Amino acid sequence: MLTAALAALLLAVPGLVGSGAAAAEPVTGATPSAVSATPSAVAPSESAPSASAPSAVATAPPSSDAPAETTPPATTPPPTPEPPQLDPLPTRLVTSLPLRVSGSGSDGDTVDVSAGAASVAGARCQAPVSKGRWSCALADPPDGPNVIIRAESRTSGLAQTGRVDVLSPPSIASQSGAATGGGVRGTAYPRATVTVTAETGASCTFPADSTGQWGCVLTGRLPDGPHTVTATQVAGFSSERSAKSAPFRIVVDTVAPAAPRITSPAAGTRLTPGAPAAFSGTGEEGDAVTVYASTDSGTSVLCTVAVMGGAWSCSGSLPEGAYTVSALQRDRAGNVSAGSNGVALTVAAPSSPSATPSPSRTPSPTRTPAPTAPPNTAPAVPPAAPGPPAPSRPDTDGWVGTPFSTTSAPQVDAASVPVWLRSVALALAALILLVLPARLLAATIARGRGPREASGARPSLFGRNRPRAELGEADALFGVRTAPSDAVAGPDAPAGRHASGPAQPVWLAPVVGAAAAALITLSTSVRDVGAYTRLLLAVALAVAAINAVWLLSARGLSRHLGVRVPRVVVRPWMLVIVAAAAIGSRLLGLEPALLFGLVLGTLFADDLGRARRGRVAALQLSATAALGVLAWLLVGVLPEPTGSVSAFVVELANALALVGIGSTAIALLPLGGLAGRAVFQWSLPVWLGISVVVDTVLFAVLLPVASLVENGSGLAVAGIAALAFAVLSVSAWLWERYVEPAR
Incomplete structure (x- = not known):
């Protein structure tokens, strides 16, 4: 207890000294001994502290100011600014505008909201924060996938972002109430598919170009008079359709x-x-x-x-x-x-001065110089001479532009997927309803012509001098087993032809090639003689290149297979197919046209075998198709022609694409002496694979099938005709194959 009391007393000494000094300071008349007695009485053993008691009293004022200096650090620091918070944005495609954006923030703050680059006023809005919440509407955010929505605080400058897919309705740019023959145009998301519908049900669909421009003509029930139309669009980044545009008034006048x-x-x-x-x-x-x-x-x-x-x-x-x-x-x-x-x-x-004076035709004094000019107008003829080199037409399309200089650039992107899918469907439909039934029909005709077979018969497109081979190939379509035979037609010449044969004249190849180029040029209308000559040269070079690739691929593979190099032969009878394709394209108005230009072939020995002939034919078809596709890709990167030289380059590329892919598609037909028959005999899966690829490219790029698909009546007629042909061909084959032998 005594020890604890002493410790408490020692701890209280500083307090006592401080309080004593403070109490003695205001008492001016106090006895000095009394003041000094306090420290001696409190701590007699600590003389140093007691001696410094006055200095402690003197330093008391600074110690009293110390708490005032330490007050600011003792205050609570302001909170760290935080960015405004965005509420969850829509996960599906936004088609209903305006787009309302909301979130939370600090009271008294203002949030600036923007969409994308916010280049237009409709892509920006401001929202004050009240009771911790804010909200505003974006009237016109930009269209597209992953549009960035940004919410930024004006106070702190901090922001939060989110993403959303937006597709607004397309716009109709025609003048409201303007007369039209049914055509409507406007702007949309680049490469989106726009559908316009009138209140009568008439509609049209057309893809927008890379700049978003589109235009189409309404088809269906659309009588003359005022109508209301709306437009929607589907972009490549989403399968959902946009909302309808505002009703637009047109006046149809046909x-x-x-x-x-x-x-x-x-x-x-x-x-x-x-x-x-x-x-x-x-x-x-x-x-x-x-x-x-x-x-x-x-x-x-x-x-x-x-x-x-x-x-x-x-x-x-x-x-x-x-x-x-x-x-x-x-x-x-x-x-x-x-x-x-x-x-x-x-x-x-004027040819002479006597013909120029005509007083009766110059009643006005202002025209009197005309009669006196003829005697001296011989030098005036040269100024008129520049007229013929510069025709009176206001453009140079007759000299620069031809249908073959119209580019058909490839489209390989998300927006073109529906076009490619449609092309695949059309290719499969053509094989099922046209090509394979034609194979069966050829077998039926060959069987009916069987008794007339002769060893020296000429080849024909339908192979009428080969009934057993034809029926064997047709049976293979339905899995009917027949005796194998290698005595079949090669890729270019039918069975019965030998590698040795009468030599053909040297002039036959260039003459047949020139005739093929002339027939191909007839597939389109060319008004200007100069442009016609230039186009004929481009087509002739394209025909030569296609036939060269056809021959070189066969000769190269023959060396690889270790067989004798085939002999090159000219096939003048192929000009019938060249003319049919060119004139048919002209009569049907196909632009681009379906063209054929293979007039040279290779002649193998009879003992080559079915497998080797099929491989050679497959390589020839693949090489020709590859050349056509490469030329088509080149067309997509070439600039628009501005003169005769650049127009010739574009025409040559277009001719290579059209002749290459068109020739491959026709040569794939498993008929007569065409190369497709050799591949068909060798491997049906290989033939089907090549046919589907080539026909898909043909329908997607070279043939104007879009209008056929969009026109329901035309598509229905074509489908019914193809189905009828397929039914009749299969029925004829079944009758000849099963019913007739039973009789």
């Missing part, structure tokens, strides 16, 4: 205007070459009249002008020659009238 009339100049008027001549007449108010000048070699445009007050007038110049001038009228809806009355004109320079 009635062609009346033919305009030319009242001046009068028929038989003689014009000066290269000099402007006035043309005038009457027409329907507001329509556009185009005046044409026609000769035996073609037609050119003189001028185009709008009809005002029921009359029109424009001027144009012509080089020397005899012309028939006529006019067409186009209304606001795009309907074109019938041709106007024709006016025969002669454009020629």
Whole structure:
């Protein structure tokens, strides 16, 4: 207890000293002995501390200020700023706008919300934070996948982001209430598929290009008069369709205007070459009249002008020659009238001074210099000479552009997947309903012609001199077993042909090749003689390249197989297929056209065998198709032609693509002496695989099947016709194969 009391007393000494000093300081009249007695009495053994008691009293004021200096560190620091919080964004495609964005934040703050690059006002909004919550609407966020939504605090500058897929309705750019023949155009997400629907049910579907531009013509029940249309779109990044656009009003007008009339100049008027001549007449108010000048070699445009007050007038110049001038009228809806009355004109320079004076035709004093000019106008003819090199037509399409210089760039992206799937379906349908039934029909015809078989018979497209082989191949389609035979047709020549045979004249190959190039050129219309010559040269080079690849691939594989190199033969009878493909494309209006150009072949020995012939034919077909696809890819990277040289390059690439892929598709038919029959006999799976790939490329790139698919009636007619052909072919084969032998 005594020890504890002493310890407590020692701990209390500093307090006692401090309090004593503080108490003694204000007492000025106190006895000094009393003051000094305190420390001596409290701590007699600690003289040093007691001696420093005054200094402790003197330093008391600084110690009293110390708490004031340490007060700021003792305050609570402000909280760390935090970014605003975003509520969960939609996980599905956003098609309903505006897009409402919400979240949480600090009271008194303002949140700036933006979508994507926020280049337009509709992609931005501001929201004040109240009671810890904020919300605002984005009226026009950009379309596309993974659009970034950003919420940023104005106070702290911190932000939080999220992502969302957006697809707004396409826009219709036509003038509201404007007359149209059924055509509608606008903008959409690049390469999206746009569908336009009228209130009557008429519709049309068309893909947007890389810039988002689209246009289509409504088909179906759409009578003349006002209509309301809406548009939707499907982009490649989502299978969901956008919402409908705002209703848009159009006025359908499919009635062609009346033919305009030319009242001046009068028929038989003689014009000066290269000099402007006035043309005038009457027409329907507001329509556009185009005046044409026609000769035996073609037609050119003189001028185009709008009809005002029921009359029109424009001027144009012509080089020397005899012309028939006529006019067409186009209304606001795009309907074109019938041709106007024709006016025969002669454009020629004055040949002698005696022909130039015509006082009766110069009543005005202002035209008096004309009669005096002819005697001295011999030098004036050269200024008119530049007229013929620069034709009167306002463009150079006749010299630069041809249907073969129209690029058909490949599309291999997400937006083109539906097109490729459709092409695969069409390729399979063609094989099932056309090619394989044709194989059965050929077998049926061959069996019926069996008694006429002769060893020296010429080959035919349907193989009528090979009934047993044909029936064996047809039986293989349904798994009917037949006796094996290697005496079958090669990839280019049918059975019965030998590697040794009469030599063909040297001139036959270039003549047949030139004839094939000329027939292929007939597949399209070319007005200008210069462009026709250039195109003929491009097609001739393409035919030569395709046949060279066909021969070189066969010769190369024959060395690899260790067999004798085949002999090159010219097949003039193939010109029938060349002409049928070219003229058929011209009559059916196929652009691009379905073309065939294989007129050279390889002749193997009879003992080559079915397997080797099939391999050679498969390599030839694959090499030709590869050349066509490579040329098609080249077309996609070549720039638009700007002159004759660049147009020739584009035409050559297009010709290689069209002839290469078209020739492969036709040669794959398992008929007669075509290479497809050799592959068919060797391996049905290989033949099917090559056929599906080649026909898919053919339908996707080279043939205009989009309009056929979009036009339901045309597709139905084509499908019914193909189905009827398949049914009849299979029925004929079954009758000849099973019913007739039983009888």
